[in-house]
Amino acid sequence: MSGPPPPVVIQAPAQQPASSAVAPSASGESAPNAVFLELLGNGLLYSVNYERLLTQWNVGLRAGVGFVAYKVSSANGAGALVLASFPLVASWYYGSGNHRLQLGLGATVLYVKASTDAAGLSYQGSVPSFGVAATAVIGYRYWPRHGGFTFGAGFTPLLRESKGILPWGGAEAGFAF
Numbered sequence: 001m002s003g004p005p006p007p008v009v010i011q012a013p014a015q016q017p018a019s020s021a022v023a024p025s026a027s028g029e030s031a032p033n034a035v036f037l038e039l040l041g042n043g044l045l046y047s048v049n050y051e052r053l054l055t056q057w058n059v060g061l062r063a064g065v066g067f068v069a070y071k072v073s074s075a076n077g078a079g080a081l082v083l084a085s086f087p088l089v090a091s092w093y094y095g096s097g098n099h100r101l102q103l104g105l106g107a108t109v110l111y112v113k114a115s116t117d118a119a120g121l122s123y124q125g126s127v128p129s130f131g132v133a134a135t136a137v138i139g140y141r142y143w144p145r146h147g148g149f150t151f152g153a154g155f156t157p158l159l160r161e162s163k164g165i166l167p168w169g170g171a172e173a174g175f176a177f
Contacts, residue, residue: 031147031176038064041156041170042087042108042135049087049172053143060091062106072116079116085109091137098144102154104137133166134159143176150176 032053039046042064049064064087072079091104110131139154151173158166 031144034060034143034150034174034176036150036172036174038087038170038172040168041154041172042089042106042137042158043085043170044083044108044110044158044168045085047085047087049174051091053093058093060089060093060102060104062087062089062091062104064088080114082111082113084111086111087135089135089137093141093143098142100141100143102137102139102141102152106135106137108133108135108158131160147177148175150174 032055034051034053036049036051037046038049041047043066045066045068047064047066049062051060051062053060066085066087068083070081072081086109087106088109089104089106091102094101094103110133112129112131135156135158137154137156139152139156141150141152143150151171153171154169156168156170158168160166
């Protein structure tokens, strides 16, 4: 004769950890987007930028916009200067952690408009005009793997055929998500 059947043990399913707000991508990176303000740099005076990091290639694609309007007025007349810049940059990032070397190439589209009205005489120069400057980036970027505050600084020269090379630099700060 055999004894009583063995007791049946029912186990509760294991609890899954709460999911994070940002799911990691296939390469382990979880913050492939960044929005930041750059002072000086590729946008000349300043620019507001969005960058998307293509993690499988460590390449970032960036677009930005900067705008300055300066109104000049005096007892003898008035004038205005408008400058808009649109930096477009592709960067390669070296490093797998939060600290990375940034090497990039791109173009900055420029729009300039100037006018004056001195003593009742109007002047509209050869502007408004559009121009394009080739640009580059050699710099440092802190890009947190799981999102948060991001910043960087670098050498960002601009090249215009008619003006030559403008040695330039910039600093940026924003948020990666």
